[in-house]
Amino acid sequence: MAATQRINVGVALAAACATALSGCTTGASRPQQGARKAAGAPAPGSGVRLIGDGSTAFTGAQPHLPRAERLKPGQRPPQFVVFSWDGAGEDSQKLFSHFRKIAKANNATMTYFLSGVYMLPEEKRYLYKPPQHTPGSSEIGFNDENGIKNTAEQVRMAWLEGNEIGTHFNGHFCGNEGGVGQWSVDEWKDEIAQAKAFVKSWKTNAGLKEEPSLPFDYDKELIGARTPCLEGQKNFMQAARDLGFRYDTSGVNEQVWPKKKDGLWDLSMQLVPFPGHTYEQLTMDYNFMVNQSGTQTQGDPDKFEEWGNQMRDGLLQGFQRAYDGNRAPLIIGNHFESWNGGTYMRAVQEVVERVCNQPDVRCVSFHQLVDWLDAQDPQVLERLRTLKVGQAPAEGWESLTAAPPAPAPKGVPGAPPVTP
Incomplete structure (x- = not known):
């Protein structure tokens, strides 16, 4: 990590402010030195519990983490898109x-x-x-x-x-x-x-x-x-x-609905079209770079714009075939790096701006995605996994996401035998 310019952060942005709990102050209303506890300490009655040396703290449920809901019978799945960052740091x-x-x-x-x-x-x-x-x-x-x-x-x-x-x-x-x-x-x-x-x-x-x-x-x-x-x-x-x-x-996967592997959700990155090529490309900035400028992180400046457009358009094509097809979540990985003049950061930003505001699209974290997957009917997910890359259900979404028929009442033709 390169050294960074120091940013003035008011000590009152303590963890207690995390969930709008009582006792939070701004830097302007900070008590006089000697009249306050160490910065980051919770205000009395705030409900915040420091952990260990106070580097972390329990502050309650995470704000803005939506509650996952099960698909309604016949409902088309939303189009999930996950943007993720390896080695995140400022x-x-x-x-x-x-x-x-x-x-x-x-x-x-x-x-x-x-x-x-x-x-x-x-x-x-x-x-x-x-x-x-x-x-x-x-x-x-x-x-x-x-x-x-x-x-x-x-x-x-x-x-x-x-x-x-x-x-x-x-x-x-x-x-x-x-x-x-x-x-x-x-x-x-x-x-x-x-x-x-x-x-x-x-x-x-x-x-x-x-x-x-x-x-x-x-x-x-x-x-x-x-x-x-x-x-x-x-x-x-x-x-x-x-x-x-x-x-x-x-891992590396195709654009299909995820399943569990060894007890964990396998949310591998995926292969999407690579404009100008006959093969597909992994949804990660590093892999686009390697297939454009090799191991040189700063290649030919005359090609920066073209390379960024290739990544942007490849991700957009992958998004569109899922959006119009099987609605499989699109998993994208990136690094906070200015490789090839920052062209991949520009590409990712343009993808975010183009897809995240479209109808029925949810740009979410992995946490939100696994919450949603865990909330679904396992039989519905199994049916969704039968769809291939870019394949919409031929008989409509109702054929895959409709609830199974309710069991017949006991004693009517076709009902299970009554157990004594």
């Missing part, structure tokens, strides 16, 4: 804060996969003991005080706006030399525990005890993830299932 590019604003302006919520080492200062790097690597190692570095403070602010506000905070774990180790693909189930559990620990102790580790708390219990908030480089999925999923996770999004 640096000098300010892309986290930018896309928070884009989401709010377009009636969307998103999933932010926070990297635990983005909440750990460089001077405390030795606290991270990655599996199969030297303590203090990380392929994506660590953070500094300003970066941690600014990332915590974005995480806090994102959650209050109804977005989800997942995890992208810590050191982002890929490949065959101790990469996540070689980690055991127990090593994955250790990595997850450390990712949680850095989020739950960022105030102490960064010396930022006066900052407001993150307004959630991370042990309960954390229900899903995406593995680095999409590696190590099998053992991660076993560890995640044992730890109570509800979904994984580390």
Whole structure:
């Protein structure tokens, strides 16, 4: 993470304000020094409970998290779209804060996969003991005080706006030399525990005890993830299932309705059309980049606009064939990076603006999507899964989402025999 410009955040944006509980003040009405408790401490009677050193706090139900409803008989499913971000953090590019604003302006919520080492200062790097690597190692570095403070602010506000905070774990180790693909189930559990620990102790580790708390219990908030480089999925999923996770999004799939795999919802990213090519492309900015400029993150500037348009149009084509076809949720993954001149950030923003305000479209977090999936009739979901990519039901949605016939009353022809 690059060093970030310090942002002045009033200490009164404490976790107590998270759910409009009593006792919240603004910076302008802050009590005199010495007359107040440490910043982030809950006001008396506010109902806020600090956790550990106060880096996190229980503040009640998450605001703006809608209650999932079961499809009505014969109802066409909404078109879900999930925008998710790997290794979410706020640096000098300010892309986290930018896309928070884009989401709010377009009636969307998103999933932010926070990297635990983005909440750990460089001077405390030795606290991270990655599996199969030297303590203090990380392929994506660590953070500094300003970066941690600014990332915590974005995480806090994102959650209050109804977005989800997942995890992208810590050191982002890929490949065959101790990469996540070689980690055991127990090593994955250790990595997850450390990712949680850095989020739950960022105030102490960064010396930022006066900052407001993150307004959630991370042990309960954390229900899903995406593995680095999409590696190590099998053992991660076993560890995640044992730890109570509800979904994984580390795989590659077609645009079909999801199902559970090893006890977790498989919400893998998907293959969509790749304009100008005969093959399809994964719904992730990194994969578009690799197929356009190779491993060069800043390729030919003359092609930046073309490359961004390819990603935008590929995602839009994937959206449209689902919207007009099987209505399978569209799963999109991104990074807060300015690869190829920021062309992919521009592409994602244009997709958000074009699709999230259309009728019957819900741009949601993974948390909201799994809540909805869990609320549905399993038989209806099974029928939806019979639809192929872009295939609308030939006999109408009523044929798939109608309730099964009610059992005949006992004693009439065709009724089950009466059991004595």
